[in-house]
Amino acid sequence: MAVGLGPEFTLTACDWRTPLAIIDTYESCTVIARYNAVSTWELVLPTNTDAAQALLTAAQPRLLIDADGVFRSGPATRLQRTVTMEGDLLTINGVDDLAFLANRLAHPQPGTASPPYSSTAADTRVGIASTLIAGFVDRNAGPGAIAARRVPDLTVPTPAVLGGNVRMNGAWQNLLDFIVLTAKSQGFGVRVRDLEFQVYQPTGQATFSIELGTLASWQSVLEMPTANFVYVGGAGVGTARVYQQAGKGTSIAKWGRIEQFNDQRTSSVPVDLLQSALDSLADLDRPPSVEMGVLDTPQQMFLRDWNVGDTATVVIGDETLHDVIVEAEIKLLPNEPPSVKPVLGAAPVELTTTRQLRDARRRIVQIEAAWI
Numbered sequence: 001m002a003v004g005l006g007p008e009f010t011l012t013a014c015d016w017r018t019p020l021a022i023i024d025t026y027e028s029c030t031v032i033a034r035y036n037a038v039s040t041w042e043l044v045l046p047t048n049t050d051a052a053q054a055l056l057t058a059a060q061p062r063l064l065i066d067a068d069g070v071f072r073s074g075p076a077t078r079l080q081r082t083v084t085m086e087g088d089l090l091t092i093n094g095v096d097d098l099a100f101l102a103n104r105l106a107h108p109q110p111g112t113a114s115p116p117y118s119s120t121a122a123d124t125r126v127g128i129a130s131t132l133i134a135g136f137v138d139r140n141a142g143p144g145a146i147a148a149r150r151v152p153d154l155t156v157p158t159p160a161v162l163g164g165n166v167r168m169n170g171a172w173q174n175l176l177d178f179i180v181l182t183a184k185s186q187g188f189g190v191r192v193r194d195l196e197f198q199v200y201q202p203t204g205q206a207t208f209s210i211e212l213g214t215l216a217s218w219q220s221v222l223e224m225p226t227a228n229f230v231y232v233g234g235a236g237v238g239t240a241r242v243y244q245q246a247g248k249g250t251s252i253a254k255w256g257r258i259e260q261f262n263d264q265r266t267s268s269v270p271v272d273l274l275q276s277a278l279d280s281l282a283d284l285d286r287p288p289s290v291e292m293g294v295l296d297t298p299q300q301m302f303l304r305d306w307n308v309g310d311t312a313t314v315v316i317g318d319e320t321l322h323d324v325i326v327e328a329e330i331k332l333l334p335n336e337p338p339s340v341k342p343v344l345g346a347a348p349v350e351l352t353t354t355r356q357l358r359d360a361r362r363r364i365v366q367i368e369a370a371w372i
Helices: 050-057 129-140 175-186 249-255 270-284 351-369
Strands: 010-015 018-022 028-034 040-046 061-066 070-084 087-095 123-128 165-170 189-193 196-200 205-208 215-221 229-233 243-247 259-263 289-294 311-316 319-332 339-344
Touching: 010 050, 018 050, 028 070, 040 050, 040 061, 050 070, 050 087, 061 087, 070 189, 123 129, 129 165, 129 175, 129 196, 165 175, 165 270, 175 189, 175 270, 215 311, 229 270, 243 270, 259 270, 289 311, 311 339
Parallel strands: 205 311, 229 259
Antiparallel strands: 010 018, 010 061, 028 040, 028 319, 040 087, 061 070, 070 087, 123 165, 189 196, 215 289, 229 243, 289 339, 311 319, 319 339
16 A cells, blocks of 8 residues: 555455455555556566465456546456566556457447348447447447347446437447547547446536646657648448548648548438538547656545546646646555656557557457357
């Protein structure tokens, strides 16, 4: 347990949903908490502790991270034991429960168990954004899914009413990417905490500055976007095919035109195709980002006054930036206050991170296969 001015964290070793041991003895625990994306964690502890042995022998090893409520929860994806002259350590890597949605597709016929899947080209729904998103999760991964596609114990409660009326077309997209596009466009978040799917509205406001004593260090980054002009091809063949396109003028002026093509053959509705282009532009954009070393004060504390997903203000030099906290690295060391490094704007994209997430998804699939 880490103690100090900020929040107190408790780590619990579990065998799936069954608590096994409170983890009091460990070298370090690092959590990369992300907004509308899969979070990751790494726990290093002596192999001879009760908690380490419990995790090694668990059929479905899992970590629960609590800070006055579940902060993150999720399965282990990698266990590594290292023995040297200095000692015997177990390093466990894992992901949070949102990873289970990254392992599903938005099926065009989610209630059908086998091909030909020829009755409809897309699972098309119109309604309140949060309600539609919860419905897609339920039909593709929750209790409403066919047995082979259900994530064990995942629940999908009736969500709060968030966002406006939208139209969503599920047609083989990655389920997490698919629902996040709509959530981002409507300004709210999605998460899975202890296998409960939730939509939520970030509410916190924080100000980070050296003058206020809430900012210890900072690094700003401006990156070229992946694309800033998107063509979308809809239904049809050859010259009869329907197209829409959209671009971001300010980005094109700065970086030049960077094109991308999206294949959306399941729709011929121009407004759907245009929305696909606009969603892609928003997802591919790389706004200025600021990585910060922050400090808790009696007036402003992590989790009490701000969290990942909240909008924040940061004063860096002569600039004042307002944006969403998209990511935070939380480092826990025994008997020390948590170290928190949030990222405002766009989290850095690294090939190593992409590979790690791909590997994590593969391991989760293997874990799930043992339960079915």
